Amino acid sequence: xxxxxxxxxxxxxxxxxxxxxxxxxxxxxxxxxxxxxxxxxxxxxxxxxxxxxxxxxxxxxxxxxxxxxxxxxxxxxxxxxxxxxxxxxxxxxxxxxxxxxxxxxxxxxxxxxxxxxxxxxxxxxxxxxxxxxxxxxxxxxxxxxxxxxxxxxxxxxxxxxxxxxxxxxxxxxxxxxxxxxxxxxxxxxxxxxxxxxxxxxxxxxxxxxxxxxxxxxxxxxxxxxxxxxxxx
Ligand SMILES: Nc1ncnc2c1ncn2[C@@H]1O[C@H](COP(=O)(O)OP(=O)(O)OP(=O)(O)O)[C@@H](O)[C@H]1O
Numbered sequence: 001x002x003x004x005x006x007x008x009x010x011x012x013x014x015x016x017x018x019x020x021x022x023x024x025x026x027x028x029x030x031x032x033x034x035x036x037x038x039x040x041x042x043x044x045x046x047x048x049x050x051x052x053x054x055x056x057x058x059x060x061x062x063x064x065x066x067x068x069x070x071x072x073x074x075x076x077x078x079x080x081x082x083x084x085x086x087x088x089x090x091x092x093x094x095x096x097x098x099x100x101x102x103x104x105x106x107x108x109x110x111x112x113x114x115x116x117x118x119x120x121x122x123x124x125x126x127x128x129x130x131x132x133x134x135x136x137x138x139x140x141x142x143x144x145x146x147x148x149x150x151x152x153x154x155x156x157x158x159x160x161x162x163x164x165x166x167x168x169x170x171x172x173x174x175x176x177x178x179x180x181x182x183x184x185x186x187x188x189x190x191x192x193x194x195x196x197x198x199x200x201x202x203x204x205x206x207x208x209x210x211x212x213x214x215x216x217x218x219x220x221x222x223x224x225x226x227x228x229x230x231x232x
Contacts, residue, residue: 002028002051002161002193007060007070009046020046022218023060026211030065030160033184033194035204038213042220044197045165047213051195052085052163053077065160086154086192088164088183092146094138100149101125101134107153124152128182144175148182155186162187164196168203180206 009021021043028034036044049055050062053069056077062070064084069077081087094103104121112120125134128148130141138146147167154162167183168176180196180203187194196207204210214220 001030001065003063005061008058010058019219023216026216028195031191031193033187033207034209034211035207036197036211037204042213043217044213048163048165048197053081084159086159086162088150088154088167090166090169092150094146096138099135099137104153124156144171144179147179151183158190162192162194166197
């Protein structure tokens with residue numbers, strides 16, 4: 001469960017304070033799959049980064065499965081993220097010199113027996129349709145295939161919360177649609193909470209719940225129409 005209360009976030013830029021987020025109350029239920037949409041600059045990525053503990057909030061509560069991460073120091077947030085959160089990025093963040101399989105092996109718990117590591121990895125590559133490509137380097141895979149590998153890496157340890165920031169943003173529409181469908185079905189099968197930022201309303205419609213930043217970020221909701229920010 002993700003629960004946010006009285007959250008505020010500003011950035012300092014060239015000596016000025018830019019208020020970005022003001023959210024009174026918002027939550028995502030356990031195992032819920034939510035698409036986060038909204039105008040460019042409305043704070044979608046910033047919100048995801050705060051929930052993931054990448055950056056701190058200025059004020060308010062961010063509670064993930066009972067853990068009040070907003071109040072924590074960076075090192076404690078980092079340790080929590082490593083255990084509790086799977087992150088998927090638009091540009092995959094695979095290590096180019098390692099094969100697809102090695103990229104996944106990096107995140108696996110070293111205490112597993114070699115035979116159980118092998119069967120777990122084989123099983124996940126089969127689930128995403130890449131069993132025959134696991135010994136290839138990222139540069140030898142298509143962008144959609146690279147994102148499938150990144151998805152395995154984010155999900156294989158079954159983190160309770162998965163955060164995806166424009167995971168299909170660099171893919172063509174057909175590939176994006178199938179990658180998003182796969183992400184949704186894997187999170188449903190593994191019973192993981194999924195929060196995905198997307199610009200694409202058609203892709204968002206694959207999700208059981210769509211949340212628009214204009215409905216939760218009071219700084220955006222307060223802006224009049226045509227204030228210069230692009231619509232979704
Ligand atoms: N580190 C930072 N320093 C200063 N300003 C920042 C920083 N990070 C984000 N911002 C500003 O915060 C606002 C919200 O950015 P954010 O990336 O969260 O929006 P977004 O809704 O994800 O936008 P997009 O859909 O275009 O990716 C923008 O005006 C951005 O310029």
